[in-house]
Amino acid sequence: MPDRFTKREFGFIPFGRTMQRHLGFTSPEDLRAFLISRVPAHSYYSTAYYRYPAKPVMEEKEWMGAELIFDLDADHLAGADQMTYSEMMVQIRKEMISLVDDYLTSDLGFAPEQVHLCFSGGRGYHAHVRTDDIFTLGTHERRELVDYISGTGLDLDWVFPLQQDAVFSRNLGNGTSVATVHRYRLIPAPEEGGWKHKMRRALGDVCVLLETADPKDIKKEFPSVKGSDPKVLARLGAHLKGAEHDMFARNSMADLDTHEQDLLIKILGQDVAPRLASEIDKPVTPDIKRLIRLPGSLHGKTGLRVTPITRDELTHFDPLQSAVPSCYTDEPVKVTMRRDLSLDILDQSLTLHGETEVPEYAASFLIGRKYADYGWLSERSERLF
Amino acid sequence: MDTLRAARYPFLPEAAAFAEKESEGLEQLLSSPSYMDARKRGLARVMGALENHEIPDATLIGTAQDYNRLMEVLSYPYARMLVSVIDDRLLTKKYALAEAVRMNTLLHQDRDSLSTVAADLEVKAQNNPDGTVSIHFADFLRYSYILKAVEWKLINMDVRRGFVRLESTKFDRLLQNALQNRIEDELPLTVPDRFKPFLQADIDHISMVLAETKRRLSPTGGEAVKDGYLPPCIRAIIASAQAGMNLPHSARFALVSFLHALGMNYDQIIGVFAQSPDFDESVSAYQIKHITGELNGTEGYTPPECGTMKTNGICFNPDELCEHIHHPLNYYRIRAREGKQRNAPPAQPAELPKD
Numbered sequence: 001m002p003d004r005f006t007k008r009e010f011g012f013i014p015f016g017r018t019m020q021r022h023l024g025f026t027s028p029e030d031l032r033a034f035l036i037s038r039v040p041a042h043s044y045y046s047t048a049y050y051r052y053p054a055k056p057v058m059e060e061k062e063w064m065g066a067e068l069i070f071d072l073d074a075d076h077l078a079g080a081d082q083m084t085y086s087e088m089m090v091q092i093r094k095e096m097i098s099l100v101d102d103y104l105t106s107d108l109g110f111a112p113e114q115v116h117l118c119f120s121g122g123r124g125y126h127a128h129v130r131t132d133d134i135f136t137l138g139t140h141e142r143r144e145l146v147d148y149i150s151g152t153g154l155d156l157d158w159v160f161p162l163q164q165d166a167v168f169s170r171n172l173g174n175g176t177s178v179a180t181v182h183r184y185r186l187i188p189a190p191e192e193g194g195w196k197h198k199m200r201r202a203l204g205d206v207c208v209l210l211e212t213a214d215p216k217d218i219k220k221e222f223p224s225v226k227g228s229d230p231k232v233l234a235r236l237g238a239h240l241k242g243a244e245h246d247m248f249a250r251n252s253m254a255d256l257d258t259h260e261q262d263l264l265i266k267i268l269g270q271d272v273a274p275r276l277a278s279e280i281d282k283p284v285t286p287d288i289k290r291l292i293r294l295p296g297s298l299h300g301k302t303g304l305r306v307t308p309i310t311r312d313e314l315t316h317f318d319p320l321q322s323a324v325p326s327c328y329t330d331e332p333v334k335v336t337m338r339r340d341l342s343l344d345i346l347d348q349s350l351t352l353h354g355e356t357e358v359p360e361y362a363a364s365f366l367i368g369r370k371y372a373d374y375g376w377l378s379e380r381s382e383r384l385f
Numbered sequence: 386m387d388t389l390r391a392a393r394y395p396f397l398p399e400a401a402a403f404a405e406k407e408s409e410g411l412e413q414l415l416s417s418p419s420y421m422d423a424r425k426r427g428l429a430r431v432m433g434a435l436e437n438h439e440i441p442d443a444t445l446i447g448t449a450q451d452y453n454r455l456m457e458v459l460s461y462p463y464a465r466m467l468v469s470v471i472d473d474r475l476l477t478k479k480y481a482l483a484e485a486v487r488m489n490t491l492l493h494q495d496r497d498s499l500s501t502v503a504a505d506l507e508v509k510a511q512n513n514p515d516g517t518v519s520i521h522f523a524d525f526l527r528y529s530y531i532l533k534a535v536e537w538k539l540i541n542m543d544v545r546r547g548f549v550r551l552e553s554t555k556f557d558r559l560l561q562n563a564l565q566n567r568i569e570d571e572l573p574l575t576v577p578d579r580f581k582p583f584l585q586a587d588i589d590h591i592s593m594v595l596a597e598t599k600r601r602l603s604p605t606g607g608e609a610v611k612d613g614y615l616p617p618c619i620r621a622i623i624a625s626a627q628a629g630m631n632l633p634h635s636a637r638f639a640l641v642s643f644l645h646a647l648g649m650n651y652d653q654i655i656g657v658f659a660q661s662p663d664f665d666e667s668v669s670a671y672q673i674k675h676i677t678g679e680l681n682g683t684e685g686y687t688p689p690e691c692g693t694m695k696t697n698g699i700c701f702n703p704d705e706l707c708e709h710i711h712h713p714l715n716y717y718r719i720r721a722r723e724g725k726q727r728n729a730p731p732a733q734p735a736e737l738p739k740d
Contacts, residue, residue: 108522109547133509133523141526148539158541193545 041300065135121299151277303364427463
């Protein structure tokens with residue numbers, strides 16, 4: 001149950017009808033009674049706390065604060081349409097682990113008990129952060145957090161500042177002197193935080209790859225240098241082998257020539273930074289009056305349970321093993337597959353095609369996700385009207 | 386008690402304690418000749434904010450320093466009462482900004498007070514041995530997001546375990562925003578009616594200067610709105626309204642808030658809609674009064690900037706001037722200035738051809 005229960009707005013979508021919202025409950029028992037009598041398809045609660053959560057007009061609710069929400073959804077993954085449900089869920093789990101480990105409990109310093117994780121019941125995960133520090137943050141402030149986590153607006157000249165040293169100056173004898181200026185980029189010091197820290201580490205990884213891989217593989221890994229001369233890349237790798245240790249000890253790229261430094265910056269900015277960023281759903285976090293799925297409720301389009309999990313459970317979480325509600329039976333249900341499918345659900349490996357029978361717990365998932373239709377098509381009588 | 390700190394930062398609880406201990410209450414502050422200097426200084430705070438964007442400096446060390454410090458501390462509540470009774474958004478903002486800037490200036494030379502002031506402003510921060518300051522990221526965001534430059538983006542900050550490391554001057558800038566926010570939130574105070582006669586002379590003085598300042602700042606310079614200076618978007622919306630087309634909410638909002646910002650009153654604004662063939666005052670009246678703030682006694686809404694107009698699909702026929710501006714009101718300002726220059730007599734008499 002959400003904390004500060006009586007300050008939350010609740011909303012429900014009944015089967016086949018539109019959302020009913022602006023509901024408030026005085027106790028979890030009241031909510032339970034409501035759910036038992038109505039059996040909604042989708043259940044939501046407000047991330048915001050309101051003085052009067054049940055008032056029908058948003059302005060009259062009197063916003064008091066809101067938990068901080070992050071939403072990761074497999075829809076946003078590149079190539080999601082080519083993946084099976086399980087493949088998508090493995091991919092998005094990886095993203096979620098990175099969000100929690102690289103951002104929430106490290107950079108942003110939240111304690112593990114302040115970060116409440118949830119399988120969304122659909123194709124993603126939610127993180128709900130609850131601490132007094134962040135409740136009153138407004139939309140703009142939360143948008144800055146989104147930019148931080150999604151790598152938006154990173155200034156590479158801040159991460160790797162340009163340094164200029166006058167090396168020597170030569171007097172031309174006619175009152176003019178010419179100074180030779182050595183321009184090079186600095187590398188963040190090991191103790192520096194935030195994106196400087198991430199980029200220093202990433203630069204180390206990039207160096208290793210440049211030193212060991214052949215130019216063809218380098219280009220595959222870093223598309224931003226696709227157009228570069230393979231010889232140049234090979235020379236950079238060889239050069240780095242000798243220079244890398246000093247580079248990181250002195251926090252400077254001074255030993256590389258300008259072109260080599262530019263190549264590194266290009267790779268880090270265009271290829272590496274986007275990979276370090278997290279693919280959070282951007283509009284969700286700044287919305288401070290949002291309704292979000294109620295943990296413990298069922299998702300009406302998958303039949304799966306919106307499941308609260310710990311960070312440790314997340315590591316190997318598989319919704320088709322752990323989010324299938326125990327109330328479903330294994331009674332056989334007739335379904336017609338829309339396409340052939342293999343499905344691992346509750347320790348069963350099902351290979352499905354055409355008209356078939358599956359356990360009830362699998363049927364609700366297959367029909368909800370539109371992988372199958374209820375009943376056997378061949379038994380359906382002609383619709384006369 | 387550190388009376389110097391109290392006088393420098395009169396918003397601190399220790400300033401209130403100092404005032405309570407050494408003076409005889411608000412009534413005396415308002416009326417007794419003993420506190421004339423505090424009242425004068427209070428007025429100077431507000432006038433400085435209004436006219437020069439700053440609170441003038443005061444002598445707090447040296448001869449009669451105890452007296453001066455007490456007057457300085459007492460001038461603060463007096464100034465706040467003045468601003469509260471006038472209760473004008475522009476004045477309140479200018480005053481809050483000036484008080485905040487003064488704190489920032491003083492803190493530059495007074496690093497010992499930093500942690501006391503930060504704690505009072507509820508900013509979670511600590512000094513680092515290398516001279517930088519670590520501020521909790523949530524407080525950083527609260528007071529930095531209005532500073533739009535990339536160098537203030539969280540992503541370009543040294544973030545460690547929930548805290549942002551800042552050079553101390555940058556930290557001071559955030560504290561300035563924090564105090565400005567706080568003063569804006571606190572004002573207006575409720576000033577009892579029986580106090581008001583004592584404040585009236587100063588209020589009249591401030592109000593007169595405020596009216597003049599507003600006239601200068603207004604896009605129309607206090608003159609009537611001239612159609613020729615209107616940006617193309619607003620002209621297009623007016624044309625649609627007068628042709629009897631049903632305006633989308635965003636267009637209606639943009640139009641009314643824009644005309645209101647130009648200083649047009651309810652009757653003038655409704656006049657624009659009244660030319661529409663299916664005009665129904667009862668429908669428009671509520672919307673207009675809501676947007677202009679007449680309904681709930683506020684200043685009303687600010688008209689949307691160009692970006693919002695574009696997002697809403699109501700940026701019509703942009704011309705070459707539009708490329709250089711970010712807000713439709715600036716279009717009017719620039720066109721009005723151009724118009725004035727054209728009509729004004731040339732600064733130098735034209736040189737006559739010789740013979």
